[in-house]
Amino acid sequence: MPDLGDPVRRSHLRTIDAELGREVLDHAYGSNLRLTGDLRHVGFSRADTRDFTLDHVDLGADISYDCDPLGYLTILEGRRGWAEYVRGGTTDQAGPGDLVMVAGPGDACTGRSSDLAVRGISLRWDLMTSATRDLRGDRPTAPMRFTRYRPADRAAVLHWRNLVDYVEDLLADGQEIVSARSLDAVGRLLSRTALIMFGSDSIAEETMRDEAQDRRDASEHAVNRAIAFMEEHADTELSVADIADAARVTPRSLQIAFRRHLGTTPMAYARRVRLDHARRDLLAGRDGDTVTAVASRWGFHNHGRFAAEYRELYGENPGDTRAR
Numbered sequence: 001m002p003d004l005g006d007p008v009r010r011s012h013l014r015t016i017d018a019e020l021g022r023e024v025l026d027h028a029y030g031s032n033l034r035l036t037g038d039l040r041h042v043g044f045s046r047a048d049t050r051d052f053t054l055d056h057v058d059l060g061a062d063i064s065y066d067c068d069p070l071g072y073l074t075i076l077e078g079r080r081g082w083a084e085y086v087r088g089g090t091t092d093q094a095g096p097g098d099l100v101m102v103a104g105p106g107d108a109c110t111g112r113s114s115d116l117a118v119r120g121i122s123l124r125w126d127l128m129t130s131a132t133r134d135l136r137g138d139r140p141t142a143p144m145r146f147t148r149y150r151p152a153d154r155a156a157v158l159h160w161r162n163l164v165d166y167v168e169d170l171l172a173d174g175q176e177i178v179s180a181r182s183l184d185a186v187g188r189l190l191s192r193t194a195l196i197m198f199g200s201d202s203i204a205e206e207t208m209r210d211e212a213q214d215r216r217d218a219s220e221h222a223v224n225r226a227i228a229f230m231e232e233h234a235d236t237e238l239s240v241a242d243i244a245d246a247a248r249v250t251p252r253s254l255q256i257a258f259r260r261h262l263g264t265t266p267m268a269y270a271r272r273v274r275l276d277h278a279r280r281d282l283l284a285g286r287d288g289d290t291v292t293a294v295a296s297r298w299g300f301h302n303h304g305r306f307a308a309e310y311r312e313l314y315g316e317n318p319g320d321t322r323a324r
Helices: 018-029 125-136 154-171 180-198 201-217 220-232 240-247 251-262 266-284 291-297 303-314 318-322
Strands: 009-015 042-048 052-067 072-087 090-094 099-101 109-124
Touching: 009 018, 018 042, 018 052, 052 072, 052 154, 052 180, 072 125, 072 154, 090 099, 099 154, 109 125, 109 154, 109 180, 125 180, 154 180, 180 240, 201 251, 220 240, 220 251, 220 266, 240 251, 240 266, 251 266, 266 291, 266 303, 266 318, 291 303, 291 318, 303 318
Parallel strands: none
Antiparallel strands: 009 042, 042 052, 052 109, 072 090, 072 099, 072 109
């Protein structure tokens, strides 16, 4: 069961029951996958938000599949073994480190794999449709189409991998509860990135122009406006979108600006601001102010993680600061 109030639903399965494994995977991907072969074991874990999922899939032995169109846009990163994907007149083979889109909208897909382990992001089609409209602005939206099933270059693969690493850290068990608003922003970022990597040339060209503008807007003035807003709202849960609005730039421009001028991310800096406020309260030592109360006041609801981050930053436990 997910934690109370947690918008992320988590599930885990490891079984040697091939039929159960097939049933779970069919349900997970909204399609009849028609998996055949001797599945020695099936491992499947998922963190499911409203708009996207983060999956780890581990399939033993050699299998083949002949699946109907999927209920998601699914992008897989190879971790072990190899797989072959045949759809839309294109055949791709992928191994460890490779990135591949399983199928486009309405595409049936066949293929095979051997001792496959993958990490995957699955994006709901309505999220992809919304991202297409956002990227095309007010222009009429043509049917969604993709010009390729693999990224154009290694830089795109590394960019996606880093983005999914961030998502995995964000959704990990034991982390602080992520707000629905923050998950919406992450979903938009994933869907737009997917469109750029696999989408039409017109979207890519338009996005390149936007990226150039974002880099021009990533000024020190934008950073200063963002920091002032973080300080003023240190007791409020903020998203990158909130901070970017206050800094009068796009979220992407804000990320570029913080990397360029401070060597960090906006959310990492906002977290540091909240830690600084918590330290001030601990040093003040007001009656009745426990470490737990101070941590909660500044938005740290996972107190073990708060203590670890505090110790890493200030070189002492928060309790030691409080005891001074």
